[in-house]
Amino acid sequence: MNQLDQLKKYSTVVIDTGNLDLIKQFNPQDATTNPSLVLNTIKSSCYKNLISNSINYAKKIGGTSEEIILNASNKISVDLGTEILKLIPGKVSTEIDSRFSFNKNLCIYEAKKIIKLYEENNINKNRVLIKLASTWESIQAAKELEKENINCNLTLLFSFAQARACAEAKVFLISPFVGRIYDWYLKNKLLKINSNYKDPGVKSVRKIFNFYKKNNYKTIIMAASFRNTEQILSLSGCDYLTISPILLSKLKSNNTIIDRKLFLPEINVSKKSKLTESEFRFQHNKDAMAVEKLSEGIRQFSYDQEKIENIIRKNM
Template sequence: MNTLEQLKQYTTVVADTGDFQSIKKYKPQDSTTNPSLILQAALQPTYQPLVEDAIRYAQKSGGDTKQKLREGLKKVFVNFGIEILKIVPGRVSTEVDARLSFRIYDTVSYAKGLIRMYEKEGIPRERVLIKVASTWEGIQAAQILEKEGIHTNLTLLFCLTQAIACADAGVTLISPFVGRILDWYKKEKGVDHIPAENDPGVHSVREIYHYYKKFGYPTEIMGASFRNKEEILALAGCDLLTISPKLLEELENADIPVQPQLTLEAARQSKMEKVSLDEMAFRWHLNENPMANEKLSEGIRRFSNDIRTLEKYLSEKI
C-alpha cells in the first residue's frame, strides 16, 4: 500500500478543497470547505454554473440588494456543498460568514439558513457540518445549534483552551490548525524549518487528543492546515485529518511506512488534569497565548476578506 492507503487504516481522511476533481481522485470520506477555497473554485470557468444558479436564486429572493447578496453568498456555499456530497459518502463542512464570528445569534441564524437551503435540496442535516470560528461567541452559538440537531465544526482553533470550551459545549467536531501554528513559530524563531517531532502545531493537536480521550469527550478531532506530509504522518491515529490535494498527491506517491502516533492508551496514561472554563477564564487564557490570539484574529480577517471579494464578484452579476 502507498502511504495514503496506510494512513486511511488509522485515520479518516478528509479532502480540504472545493475542487471536485481532486475529491473524486482521492476518494476521501468527508470534505471541508472555507471561504478561501470556495472563492478559488468559484472564479474558475468549470464552476460557473453553480455561481450562476446562486445569482438567479439571489435575484428571485426578497429584500434589498444587501439581502439578495447575502442569500446569493449562502447559495454559492450550499451549491458547492451539494456537489461535493454527490462524491463523498460522508459529510461536507460549510462555513458561516466569518464577519459574524463575534455575534452569537447572527451566527445561529446564518447557520439555520444554510441548513434550510440544504434540506430544501433533499440533503439531511446529518450530512452537513456548519463551520464556526472558535471564538467564545462562536462556541456559544455552536452549543445552541447542537441542541437543535445542527452539527458543527469549530474552526480556527489554535490551542487547548479553545478545544476545552468546544468539548464542554458539546460540538460535534473541532479543526485544530497545525500549519498556521508552525508558520507563527518559524517567524517567531527566525527559522525556515522545524522538524515534525518538534513541530508546535503537531504538539498542539496531540495535547488536545490526549485531553479529549483521557476525559472521554465524544467531540471528534480533525487536524487541519498542514504544510507538509511529515506533519500529517506525525498525527496518524487522530480521528480525522483534512488534507489539501497537493499533500494528498504526495502521500499517494510515497511509500513511507505509517504507524499510529496517537493512541487511546497513551492518552489515558497522560497526567493531564481536567480544566473548568467560564467566559472570563477562556478570554484570559486565550489572551495569554499570543500565537493563538494572533492566528485566530488573522484567520477571521483573511476569511472575511475573501468573503468580501466573493461578494463583490457576485454583486457585479446580480
C-alpha cells in the same frame, strides 16, 4: 500500499478543497470548504453556473441588493457542498460568514439558513457540518445548535483554551490548525529543533488528543492546515485529518511504510468546573500565537467573503 492508503487505516482522511475533479480523484470520506476555497472554485469558468443559479435564487427571495448578495453567497456555498456530497459517503463542512464570529445569535441564524438551503436541495442536515471560528461567541452558538442536532465544526482553533471550551460545549468536531501554528513560530524565530515531534503545531494537536481521550470527550479532532507530509504522518491515529490535494498527491506517490503515532490513553476523567467566559478569554489571551492567528484567520476569511460578494455583485 501507498502512504495515503496506509494512513486511512489509522485516521479518517478528509479533503480540503471545493474542486470536484480533485475530490473524485482522491475518494475521501468527508470534505471541507471555507470562503477561500469557495472563492478559488468560483473563479474557474467551469463553475460559473453556481454564480448565475445563486443570483436567480436570491432574486426570487427578494430584499435589498445587499440581502440578495448575502443570500446568493450562501446559496453558492450550499450548492457547491451539495455537488461535493454526491461524490463522498460522509459529510461536508460549510462555513458561515466569518464577520458574524463575535455574534452568537447571528451565528445561530446563519447556520439555520444554511441548513434550510441544504434541506431544499434534499440534503439531510446530518450530512452537513456548520463551520464556525472558535471564538467564545461561536462556541456558545455551536452549543445551542448541537442541541437542535445541527452539527458544528469549530475551525481556526489554535489554543488549548479553545479546545477545552469546545469539548465542554459538546461540539461535534474541532479543526486545530497545525501549519498556521508552525508558521507563527517560524516567523518569530522560535523553532529550535528541526523535528516534527517538536513541531509546535503537532505538539498542540497531541496535547488536545490526549486531553480529550483521557477525559472521554466525544468531540472529534480533525487536524488541519498542514505544511508538509511529515506533519501529517506525525499525527497518524488522530480522529480525522483534513489534507490539501497537493499533500494528498505526495502521500499517494510514496510507498514508504508508516506507523501509527497517536494511541488512545486510558480514560481518567477528572472532575473540574467548566471554563467561564472570563477564564476562557484570559487563558486564550495568554497565548500570543493563538490570539494573532485567530484574528488573522477571521480577517482573511472575511476578505475572501467580500471578494465572493464582489463577484456576485458584478454578475447581477
